[in-house]
Amino acid sequence: MSNTHLFSPISIGNNTLRNRIVMPPMCQYSAKASGLVGDYHLTHYGARSLGGVGLVIVEATAIEADGRISFADLGIWSEEQESGLAQLAWSISHHGAVAGIQIAHAGRKAAQGVKRRAAPSALAFSPQYEVPQELTPDEIKCLVSAFAMAAARAVRCGFKVVEIHAAHGYLLHEFLSPLSNMRSDEYGGAMSNRLRFLLEVVASCKEHIPPDVCLSVRLSGSEYSPAGYTLEDIKNVCAVLYGAGIGMIHMSSGGNLPLQPEVWPGYQLPLARMVKNTVPVPIIGVGLLKTPEMAEFALRENYCDLVAVGRALLHDPHWAIKAASSLGAPLPVSESMARGLQR
Numbered sequence: 001m002s003n004t005h006l007f008s009p010i011s012i013g014n015n016t017l018r019n020r021i022v023m024p025p026m027c028q029y030s031a032k033a034s035g036l037v038g039d040y041h042l043t044h045y046g047a048r049s050l051g052g053v054g055l056v057i058v059e060a061t062a063i064e065a066d067g068r069i070s071f072a073d074l075g076i077w078s079e080e081q082e083s084g085l086a087q088l089a090w091s092i093s094h095h096g097a098v099a100g101i102q103i104a105h106a107g108r109k110a111a112q113g114v115k116r117r118a119a120p121s122a123l124a125f126s127p128q129y130e131v132p133q134e135l136t137p138d139e140i141k142c143l144v145s146a147f148a149m150a151a152a153r154a155v156r157c158g159f160k161v162v163e164i165h166a167a168h169g170y171l172l173h174e175f176l177s178p179l180s181n182m183r184s185d186e187y188g189g190a191m192s193n194r195l196r197f198l199l200e201v202v203a204s205c206k207e208h209i210p211p212d213v214c215l216s217v218r219l220s221g222s223e224y225s226p227a228g229y230t231l232e233d234i235k236n237v238c239a240v241l242y243g244a245g246i247g248m249i250h251m252s253s254g255g256n257l258p259l260q261p262e263v264w265p266g267y268q269l270p271l272a273r274m275v276k277n278t279v280p281v282p283i284i285g286v287g288l289l290k291t292p293e294m295a296e297f298a299l300r301e302n303y304c305d306l307v308a309v310g311r312a313l314l315h316d317p318h319w320a321i322k323a324a325s326s327l328g329a330p331l332p333v334s335e336s337m338a339r340g341l342q343r
């Protein structure tokens, strides 16, 4: 048993994570043609699981071809993609982590060259991006179905956490934000209308999510602009999402304006705590939580329930094992590796 917070297990839905360390979704721009999983992904994600992470969330995986951030993104829009994704979920689970996947649509920030650049309104992200097309209500319904099909595929492939990407200025965030949503129909205007698309996505995904799978949502808690939504708005969004049955919230920030906010270790933790005080589901905190001490602090001081470690895990697949060693917790490794390490 561990007396650290970081290495105490936590239940997410019906699954128990061996510790509170999350590998957050990070695009690897390494997919083969048509968004297929390759050897790179099996090794990359398998290594972090073997390295002791509690929950590995696979990178933004596009629900349609035009929803890719780059043409080397993973995809989850066709049957052809399922066997690779199933191998990936198996590889992550086999090495001890719970397997999660982020399902995403890039919206107006999609790759240059997509056939249809979808958005709530015909407003470019920045002068470097093409002006997107405003989605019709019928097109929105099709995308709601595409998210639901993606969730169903993720479940079939063996993922136990399905994270809906509604952060970082991608399609669902664009609808939530008054910076990018200028619509005058039922999907625009008041926050209750701007939230409609995300709520429809949550409801349709829920229909395909069995009790042993957790439906999570990633949100940008702040837009770093007085013209963006407010902290009060985001608290209300979380309360409504909780009412809609989501099982976890991953609290990030920014991405819907071409600006770089000032950052420091733990800069997004106050947003996580705000949501943790609002809804009774596990909250993932993230953002420059690079050291075991910082991750332990975030949990001990009740900012969040899980800690996502991004770039530090890209640098070092064994971050979790080294963190256990430095905090004096039992090493999160297989029995065979533990035997080797004791020699």
Ligand SMILES: Cc1cc2nc3c(=O)[nH]c(=O)nc-3n(C[C@H](O)[C@H](O)[C@H](O)COP(=O)(O)O)c2cc1C
Pocket (backbone or CB within 6 Å): 024, 025, 026, 027, 028, 059, 060, 102, 165, 167, 168, 218, 252, 286, 287, 288, 289, 290, 308, 309, 310, 311, 312
């Ligand atoms: C290379 C890279 C790719 C990323 N791709 C995604 C992504 O696919 N989906 C997402 O929600 N966030 C993505 N992010 C953001 C990370 O999930 C994380 O929030 C961010 O890196 C901050 O955590 P860190 O300071 O521990 O790295 C990416 C970040 C990096 C560095």
